[in-house]
Each structure stands twice: as C-alpha cells, then as structure tokens.
Amino acid sequence: MMMARLVMMMIVVCAMGVQAWAAPLVEIAIDPRLKDQGPFSGRLVVSLLSADSALYRENSALDAPFFRQPQPMFGTDVQGLEAGTTVELTDEWTWFPELPSELNPGFYRVAAWLDRSRADSDWKREAGNLYSREFTLRIEPDGNVPTLVVVLSETVDEPEMPERDGVRVV
Secondary structure (H helix, E strand, O other): OHHHHHHHHHHHHHHHHOOOOOOOOEEEEEOHHHHHHOOEEEEEEEEEEEOOOOOOOOOOHHHOOOOOOOOOEEEEEEEEEOOOOEEEOOOOOEEEOOOHHHOOOEEEEEEEEEEOOOOOOOHHHOOOOEEEOOEEEEEOOOOOOOOEEEEEEEEOOOOOOOOEOOEOOO
8 A cells, every 4th residue: 555655656746747738739731732742751840949049039940950059859750641631749759859748838939841852961952842931839837738730831942053154954
C-alpha cells in the first residue's frame, strides 16, 4: 500500500512539472489548390520564433534555424500526402530544443515547409518545395492552446538564371 502511494505521488509531481497541451498545438495542411503537384513526400518542418527572443523583431520563422539563439523546430518525414491532407504536430516528431508539449506560454511566430528533394542545405533554393506564410500562436499561461492550422500554400519557383554572352546554363 505504501509503495502504491509513493508511485501515485511521483506521478502527480511529474505531471505538475510538465505542461502538456490537451489539444493538438499545430496542424499542417496542404492547400487543396496544389492537388496537381502531389502526391507530396519529403521532410515536413515546423519552425517557431518566440516573441521573447531578440530575433523576433527582425526575423521570420521561415529564416530558421537560428544557431546563435536556438528556437523551437520540429520535423518528420512524410510519404504520399494528398492536397487537403492535414498532419498533426506531436511529440513523436524530431524536436529541438524542446518537445511541442513542453513549450513555454507566450506568443510565437509559426511557419512550416515541406522539403521535397532535400538536395540543398537551404530548402528555399529547391524548386517545388512547399511553404506556408507566417502564423501567430499564443499559448496561454493556464495551458489553453487553440489548435493552429498552418497551410502550405506557396511553392518555391525555379530560380531565374541571368543570360550572359558566352555563358550557357546547363
């Protein structure tokens, strides 16, 4: 009986120390207008930029990763998603520096992208990758978090190469 009480107390203490959100924090949706570009596979990344960070004023969540002042980032591999599909951010994703369920209360800028080819160190240089505009997320001090749906609605275009005499781009 004493052991059962001790285990129960440990569970309560642990639960008090971790702020886990009841609802999904973020869902990522692929814009239905992009159906002719699917199905979609690759590395799905969600980046947050805290309003408490000095980076907040001059940067976008799409500028991540921030090496000098790390901000929350989450990633997972996806296969064969159709336009209109929604993917829920969970603690099973790869994360840094904290789990989604352990984010501190406050305001965050949120953006997502789908790196379809992963052939370049910067997803912004790969034609066909999808990305969202920036959204705002507020995590209340009492733990109330409305689910934010981040829509991948933009596509990285093929870069334009300037024409020059005597130079042929292949």
